[in-house]
Structure formats: C-alpha cells, structure tokens
Amino acid sequence: MARQANGRGPGIRPLAELVEGAMSEALARQGFASADILAAWPEIAGEPLGSRSQPVRMEWPRRARPEPEAPPPPAKLVVRVESAFALDAQHLAPLLIERINALYGWACVGRLVLEQGPVRRPPPRRPPPRPLAPAEEEAIAGATQPVADEALRDALARLGRAVVAGSGRSTAAARHTKS
Numbered sequence: 209m210a211r212q213a214n215g216r217g218p219g220i221r222p223l224a225e226l227v228e229g230a231m232s233e234a235l236a237r238q239g240f241a242s243a244d245i246l247a248a249w250p251e252i253a254g255e256p257l258g259s260r261s262q263p264v265r266m267e268w269p270r271r272a273r274p275e276p277e278a279p280p281p282p283a284k285l286v287v288r289v290e291s292a293f294a295l296d297a298q299h300l301a302p303l304l305i306e307r308i309n310a311l312y313g314w315a316c317v318g319r320l321v322l323e324q325g326p327v328r329r330p331p332p333r334r335p336p337p338r339p340l341a342p343a344e345e346e347a348i349a350g351a352t353q354p355v356a357d358e359a360l361r362d363a364l365a366r367l368g369r370a371v372v373a374g375s376g377r378s379t380a381a382a383r384h385t386k387s
Contacts, residue, residue: 245285247310252307257296261289262327266317282318291324298322337373344372 251257267284289297301320348368355361
C-alpha cells in the first residue's frame, strides 16, 4: 500500500478536514466563514457568560464593492443569551467584539446584537474513573484468566475495570453482595 507524503495511507484524511467540509455549507448559511468563533466562544466570552450564551449568526451588510482591494465592512454578530445574563453581555459587548476581532485578525465584527432565549449547553463531562487498587486489578485478572481467547480476555478485563471503577465498590464488596 503506497503511503502519501503525510505518512497516511491513500484516502485517509484527518477528521477535522471532513467535519469542516461537512459543516461549511451550514455555517455559510448562518454567515460564518468557519467554526472558529463557535469553537472558541467559551474562551472569548469567559465564564459564566461563555456557557450562558452562544453565537447564532453573522449578518454581513450588502454592498457593491467599489474597490476590489477594500476590506468588507464589519458584520453584525447575533448572540443568543439567557435572559439572566443579558445585562452582563450588553456591558461586555465592546470587549467581546475586541476579542472576536483579535481572533480573526481584522475588524470583522462591528456590532453585537443580543437575542434572549434558551442556550443549548453541552452535556456535563463525566469525571475520569477512579484508579483501581492492586487487589481489584488482581481480582479482575483472576476472573478473566481462564478465558482462552486473548482478545476476549482483554475485552472482559476492560469491562471489569470499567464496572469496578464506576460502581464505587471494591470487587471484594461486590463478591460479598452476591452471596
């Protein structure tokens, strides 16, 4: 199999390229050139405003370009904000515009329009599983040791680790509850 210059096999591309291509049309309908502002919004707005607001669309003014080299006029960014944070967003609007323009490197946003409404939040992240005690690791290894197929044994061991780490009980406690 021939390798490309980037070390990947033929037809293998990074997921970021595929996602950007799939989302570009939907983003363009909302006036965004890319997903940069959407992905960076929590850092741009900061806490708690970053989790209580989200950019909805960019509205670019219509104009005939008299000079082809002239930069386009700044856009209006529409941001949905939960009503309790609307006043904060209004006061922070100049700072938000400055941060957005710094992200893009030019004055692409000239005005912020706030739209009150519910904001879709990402689901909360699960905490990482707790580390297992050596006795728990030994109990899992002992329980999976009789399995002949190595791939199945490894899969069962991973499952056992996930169950024990997520249950909050040790394997010894789990054995005592079964009796």
